[in-house]
Amino acid sequence: MNTNIEPFAIVTIPACDEADRIERCIAALAVQRDRFGAPLAADAFEILVFANNCTDGTSAVARRFADSVPQRVVVIEEELPSEMANAGWARKRAMDLAADRLDALGPGGVIMSTDADSCVGPAWFSSNLHELANGVECVAGYIDAEPLEIVSLGRDFLSRGRLEDTYLSLAAEIVARCDPRAHDPWPNHRVSSGASLAVTVAAYRAIGGLPARALGEDAALTAALDEAGFKVRHSLDVVVQTSCRILGRAPGGAADTMQRRLADLNAPCDDDLEPALQIARRAMYRSLFRRAWQSALEDGPMSARLCIPSDFVRRLRAEEATLREAWEAVSGRSPVLTVHRTLRPSELPRQIAIARMIVASLRAAAITRTAAPGGRLHREGSGEPELA
Template sequence: MQPAVICVPARDERSEIPSLIRTVAAQEADAPIRLVLLANHCRDGTAERARELAAAEPRLQLRLLEVEFPSHEAHAGSARRAAVQAGADWLCELGAHETGVVLSTDADARLPPGWLIANLRALASGAEVVGGRIEAEDTSSNPLPAAIRGMASHIGAYWQAVRALSDSIDPLPHDPPPRHGDHTGASLAVALPWLRAVGGVPPLRSREDVALVEALEWAGARLRHAPDVWVEVSARQHGRAEGGMAAEMRRWATAPADAYHLPAASHWLRLARTRRAIRDGFHSGRLPDLAGYLGLEAASLTRIAAESPNDIACVARVCRLLPTGTAAQQEMVAAMREMRALAEPERVA
C-alpha cells in the first residue's frame, strides 16, 4: 500500500468530528491510517474532541494542528493549503518523496470504508490526481429536503449528458466512462511529486481546490473521476467555505427545475470540438495551423506545443488563452435532451 496521509481543515466542527474520525479510522487498509486535522480558528472544542476520539482508535495516527491565521489569510484556502502541506511534510519524513499520496477531504465528510483503497487503486492504474463523487447526506434521521433532492437529480442528469457529449467527441483514455465530474477538496487524491511540482494548494479565499486541479492539468497530470471513489457530506445549507456546496443547495431549494438555466448544449458542443482539435493538433504537430480557428497567434501556439509535456497540458494552456465570454444559457431539461441527441451522431461520425 502506498504511504498516504488524509488532510482535513476544520472550523468549529465539533459536531461533525465524531463521524469523520470514525469513518477515517474504519478505512480498509493494511497499514496505520494517517490523519492531519487542522483546527482553524476553532472556538467550540473541535481540537479537544478530535484528540479524545483519536486516542480511542488504535489504527489512527493523528497530527492535530491548531492554527490562528492573520485576518488577511483567515479563509478556507489557507486552511486547506496548510493541512495539505502538513500531510506532504509527514510523507517526506517517512521517505515517501516519490511514492506518497496526499488526500484531501472535509470535516463534515463521511468516508465509505473503501475510499482510501479506491483512491490508491485509481492512482496506480495511471492517474496522478483522483476526484471523488460528492453525495449529500440523505438519511432517515437527517433527510434531504424533497426540493433539493429533486433538483440534485435533475442537475446530475444534466452533467451526465455534458460528459457523454464530451466523451463522444473528445474521449480521454485516462478517464473513460463511466465517470463522474467531481474533483473538489471534499475528495481529492494527489501523488506527492505532482503536488510538490505545482507548489501545493493555491492560497485562495475560495475555489482553491479547483485552482489546484487546474494547476495539475496545466502541468500535464492525468485526472481520473473513478466511479468507485465517493464521499458523503452533510446537507447543511450554511457551510464554511464561500461559494461552496451549501450555497448551491440554497439555490436548489427555491428554483423549479423547468426554469433552471445552465450553459447551453451548443456551448458544450463547441468546447468539446475545440478541445479535440487542440489535442489532435498537438499530436500531429500542426497546432499552429489552428490559429485562425482558435483566434490565437500561430507563434503562441508553436510555443505552447513546444513547452507542453503532453496533450493534457497543451489543452489546458491553449484553453486558458481562449475568450471567456459568458456562455449562452438554456433551460436545463431542454439542454439535456439536446446534448443526448447530439452525442449519438457524434459517436457514429
C-alpha cells in the same frame, strides 16, 4: 510506517468549528476496507486533522475521539491570520504539513483530502490507491449529498438536484467521448472537490503544492496538475457523502449556493452547465485544438474554424503560452465558443433530451470505429465536428 508495496498516505481534514461533525468524519475513515471487503491494516494511513480558528473545541473533540480509532490521528491546532482564515488556505496548510511528514518517511507518499462535514465511502481509501496504481498522479472523487439532509430540504429541491445530476452525467459522457483522455475515460465525472482528492507527493511538490486561494483551490490543483502534464482521474468508484448544510463556513461556497437555490428553485445552474450542443462543440474543438497545439500543426485551419484572426494562435505560441492559457484565450476570443448564458433548471428537461441524442450518436460512432478501424469522428473533408 506501512511496509507494503502500496504507498503510505496521510488523509488531511481541514476543520473550522466542526465539533459536531468531526467524529463522524473520522469514524468513516476508521472503518475503511479494501476493495474485497476486508478491513484495512491500522497503519495503512494516518489521519491529520487541521483545526484552524476554532471556537467550539473541535480539536479537543478530535483528540478525545482519536482514542477510539485504530489509525494514528494527529490533531494540529492553529490560528490563521485573517487574510488566510478560509477553506482554501486551511486545506493548503493541512496538505503541506502532510507532504512534509511524508517526505520524512520516504518516497512514494500520497496525500489525501476530505472535509470535516463529509463521510468517505467504505472503500474510499482503497479505491483511491487502485486508481493511482493505474498510472495517474491525482484522483478526484465523486461527491454525493448526505441522503437524509438532501431529502429534508424538500421534494422540489431534491427534484432540481436530480435533474442537474442527470444532465451532469450526460455532459461528462459527451466530454469524455468528444475530448477523450486515455487516463480519464468514461465513465467519469467533471468535478474536482477538496472533499475527495488524492495526489502523489511527487506531483504535489512538482507544481508547488496546492494553489493559494480562498475558494476553488481544489479545482485549481487539478488544473495545475493537468497543465504540468500529470494525469488526473475523475473516478466514480471513489465516493464521498457531504453535508447539505445551508449555513457554511466559506463565503461564496456551496452553502451559499444552496441558500440561493432554496430561495429560488429556478435559480441559474452552475456556469459550466451549457446547452448540450455547446458542450459537445466545445469538447470537440478542445480536442482538435489540443492535438494541433501539441503537434505544432499549421494554425490557419484551426483559426478559420474558430472564427479568430489567422495570426491569433501564432501570437500565443510566440508568447510561450501554455496549452491551458492558449485554450482560455481562444475560448474568450472565438464567437463559436462564447458562453452566452447559464442554464436554469426549467430548461434541463429539453437539454437532457438533446444530450441523450448526442450520447446515442457518439456511442454509435464509437461502435462504428471499433468495427472499422480508421473511422473518423469528423465529417470527411469538412473539418467540422460531427455533432449528430
